[in-house]
Amino acid sequence: xxxxxxxxxxxxxxxxxxxxxxxxxxxxxxxxxxxxxxxxxxxxxxxxxxxxxxxxxxxxxxxxxxxxxxxxxxxxxxxxxxxxxxxxxxxxxxxxxxxxxxxxxxxxxxxxxxxxxxxxxxxxxxxxxxxxxxxxxxxxxxxxxxxxxxxxxxxxxxxxxxxxxxxxxxxxxxxxxxxxxxxxxxxxxxxxxxxxxxxxxxxxxxxxxxxxxxxxxxxxxxxxxxxxxxxxxxxxxxxxxxxxxxxxxxxxxxxxxxxxxxxxxxxxxxxxxxxxxxxxxxxxxxxxxxxxxxxxxxxxxxxxxxxxxxxxxxxxxxxxxxxxxxxxxxxxxxxxxxxxxxxxxxxxxxxxxxxxxxxxxxxxxxxxxxxxxxxxxxxxxxxxxxxxxxxxxxxxxxxxxxxxxxxxxxxxxxxxxxxxxxxxxxxxxxxxxxxxxxxxxxxxxxxxxxxxxxxxxxxxxxxxxxxxxxxxxxxxxxxxxxxxxxxxxxxxxxxxxxxxxxxxxxxxxxxxxxxxxxxxxxxxxxxxxxxxxxxxxxxxxxxxxxxxxxxxxxxxxxxxxxxxxxxxxxxxxxxxxxxxxxxxxxxxxxxxxxxxxxxxxxxxxxxxxxxxxxxxxxxxxxxxxxxxxxxxxxxxxxxxxxxxxxxxxxxxxxxxxxxxxxxxxxxxxxxxxxxxxxxxxxxxxxxxxxxxxxxxxxxxxxxxxxxxxxxxxxxxxxxxxxxxxxxxxxxxxxxxxxxxxxxxxxxxxxxxxxxxxxxxxxxxxxxxxxxxxxxxxxxxxxxxxxxxxxxxxxxxxxx
DNA sequence: GAGTTTGAAACT
DNA sequence: CAGTTTCAAACTC
Ligand SMILES: [Zn+2]
Ligand SMILES: [Zn+2]
Ligand SMILES: [Zn+2]
Ligand SMILES: [Zn+2]
Ligand SMILES: [Zn+2]
Ligand SMILES: [Zn+2]
Numbered sequence: 001x002x003x004x005x006x007x008x009x010x011x012x013x014x015x016x017x018x019x020x021x022x023x024x025x026x027x028x029x030x031x032x033x034x035x036x037x038x039x040x041x042x043x044x045x046x047x048x049x050x051x052x053x054x055x056x057x058x059x060x061x062x063x064x065x066x067x068x069x070x071x072x073x074x075x076x077x078x079x080x081x082x083x084x085x086x087x088x089x090x091x092x093x094x095x096x097x098x099x100x101x102x103x104x105x106x107x108x109x110x111x112x113x114x115x116x117x118x119x120x121x122x123x124x125x126x127x128x129x130x131x132x133x134x135x136x137x138x139x140x141x142x143x144x145x146x147x148x149x150x151x152x153x154x155x156x157x158x159x160x161x162x163x164x165x166x167x168x169x170x171x172x173x174x175x176x177x178x179x180x181x182x183x184x185x186x187x188x189x190x191x192x193x194x195x196x197x198x199x200x201x202x203x204x205x206x207x208x209x210x211x212x213x214x215x216x217x218x219x220x221x222x223x224x225x226x227x228x229x230x231x232x233x234x235x236x237x238x239x240x241x242x243x244x245x246x247x248x249x250x251x252x253x254x255x256x257x258x259x260x261x262x263x264x265x266x267x268x269x270x271x272x273x274x275x276x277x278x279x280x281x282x283x284x285x286x287x288x289x290x291x292x293x294x295x296x297x298x299x300x301x302x303x304x305x306x307x308x309x310x311x312x313x314x315x316x317x318x319x320x321x322x323x324x325x326x327x328x329x330x331x332x333x334x335x336x337x338x339x340x341x342x343x344x345x346x347x348x349x350x351x352x353x354x355x356x357x358x359x360x361x362x363x364x365x366x367x368x369x370x371x372x373x374x375x376x377x378x379x380x381x382x383x384x385x386x387x388x389x390x391x392x393x394x395x396x397x398x399x400x401x402x403x404x405x406x407x408x409x410x411x412x413x414x415x416x417x418x419x420x421x422x423x424x425x426x427x428x429x430x431x432x433x434x435x436x437x438x439x440x441x442x443x444x445x446x447x448x449x450x451x452x453x454x455x456x457x458x459x460x461x462x463x464x465x466x467x468x469x470x471x472x473x474x475x476x477x478x479x480x481x482x483x484x485x486x487x488x489x490x491x492x493x494x495x496x497x498x499x500x501x502x503x504x505x506x507x508x509x510x511x512x513x514x515x516x517x518x519x520x521x522x523x524x525x526x527x528x529x530x531x532x533x534x535x536x537x538x539x540x541x542x543x544x545x546x547x548x549x550x551x552x553x554x555x556x557x558x559x560x561x562x563x564x565x566x567x568x569x570x571x572x573x574x575x576x577x578x579x580x581x582x583x584x585x586x587x588x589x590x591x592x593x594x595x596x597x598x599x600x601x602x603x604x605x606x607x608x609x610x611x612x613x614x615x616x617x618x619x620x621x622x623x624x625x626x627x628x629x630x631x632x633x634x635x636x637x638x639x640x641x642x643x644x645x646x647x648x649x650x651x652x653x654x655x656x657x658x659x660x661x662x663x664x665x666x667x668x669x670x671x672x673x674x675x676x677x678x679x680x681x682x683x684x685x686x687x688x689x690x691x692x693x694x695x696x697x698x699x700x701x702x703x704x705x706x707x708x709x710x711x712x713x714x715x716x717x718x719x720x721x722x723x724x725x726x727x728x729x730x731x732x733x734x735x736x737x738x739x740x741x742x743x744x745x746x747x748x749x750x751x752x753x754x755x756x757x758x759x760x761x762x763x764x765x766x767x768x769x770x771x772x773x774x775x776x777x778x779x780x781x782x783x784x785x786x787x788x789x790x791x792x793x794x795x796x797x798x799x
Numbered sequence: 800g801a802g803t804t805t806g807a808a809a810c811t
Numbered sequence: 812c813a814g815t816t817t818c819a820a821a822c823t824c
Pocket of ligand 4: 674
């Protein structure tokens, strides 16, 4: 995109040119019209080790590197880029699919694929990328035991291959079983079997498959073989929403990070969030670097699990459960993996946690929110599709310190259990009580179907972090609520708890058969999260511009319109119950298994203060309907297939085209199971189409405006940031003072005007974006030009 | 913001 | 299971 001249470009922050490009990735293979983007959130945790080792580069540098890479990708001709950052312990693959729509519609081949290593380290290992089918295969051959060398080298033999729309991540540990993330072709042919509802067209899905032969098996935890077997349908959980050409939907970002820890090292993780295509390493001041790592025990066979934990809990069918096992005493170094074969049958997604000692952690994270991700330094999670429900089970017996972090936009919860007494590892950034608990390690990988893992350390008190008042940090991101919950067994379980099905929130599970007295309490992740909400401060360097008000303090975060469209997880709407005490399914909070938080309800019992009543209510509901807490709609996002109301609606007067209709509300069409009368919510329905168009138009408008504003503000702030220092040093840059408020406003107006114009003329979004960017280029040119001129004058005067 | 409409949940 | 009531959200003005 030649919006800005090279000359100008050199003067501008990379981000200016990069952001947009990175945001969208067109996958137009055979079907140009259906661009499918795979929105994923990328939470790329970086272990603190990596920070250290990679340290040659400052975070900022990394960011730049990342952006640079991204920029490179966006070059004409290349369609998607893959960024691999092989920091010592980490390995991130980020297929950024770049692009401004304008440039993108060409080939699908990945010829332009760029692989770059972030930080100072380069990948020494061979990576193979095959553009063939949009498939990325990550093969990890390295063993966890690898020591420093291994770290440095990242993982030997990594193969990344992108073919079609499949994204394969293969981890070949000793077991040699690869993990494959597959993105089926979107063209309308489901790459994989779909259970789509009656009406919908197939949508791309993200699947995890082990290459080993079994069909879809997500590999959890250990690299070894089958840890958990998920049903094919479960794998579908990750759904990739189809992107409408017109709307700027979330970009596809995918980051896979694999961390290899050397033995004995305590895993520390820092998170590298990818923001708008950029990779930023953040350190959270609040948290200790410690973290949850996904460990991939190489040597362990899944089944050989010496007494460690297990984790499986099936929750609601569609819901995802995260099981965390608590590490047993730190002393054990042996790797323990847990095999969790159980529950496979349930249609649920199971997350197995494995506790391996010093194994190499693998982290995979996908996120959908491009923009504001703040990642806690501590955990890793793989993102799934919105709406998933996770449960957090906290062992009652032991009360671990739990710190949960939720990443905004991503539906992951990060949990850390730390022993209270532990000392902090030296060098860890302000981590209040971090324990260096190295022992508990971690966990899991999850990809859509497979969820995450949690490392847990023995802990004793469960600590919930209270939200800290946001102080000065200019950029604070609030975590959004998600519905995820984690199940964390506190004490080592030797056995798997077979049926957690339908666990309602708050349910207390009794101990496992193994004789341990561990009880589990299911706590809505949110609850924990809620407490912590404002806790994260973003260090994101780039813009300190408060204007980008992505900052919210928790209370009512209206998740600002910014990227709202792209943000999958936004804070749930507060309920307003008055008579149900929020203990009936009338209450959305309760129905979703969440505690009320920031709600407007009266006489609310849906909180920890009323656990007894709450549990009773839950039981009552379950008695009435065992599936009461299961999501009514399949996962997946707005999109397309696979989603349908479990019971169907029963509308009589709304024509199923109002939000009264649960189908419509969920943005899905009615299916044969609906018992609605006068339904107009079906594929061919003209009324529906009309409505959709209107809605789309409105959405696009909003998105464009917000996107433009956001982008602009961040770019401007970047610009200011960059120029400011230079001025003082008398460098060759332009005086930032030329970017005055007036100038900014004028620029904004120009851009908005451009947007309006595009909209009025009904131009496609791509075109609109192009025009806006172009306009921006012009504005910048003007600014720079006048600034430069002034500078010259200035100089002459001084002389 | 008050009042109405709506359909799921709860109840009988 | 069907019919009715209750409820909170969606919608309207
Ligand atoms: Zn409520
Ligand atoms: Zn509530
Ligand atoms: Zn409430
Ligand atoms: Zn309906
Ligand atoms: Zn319906
Ligand atoms: Zn209908």
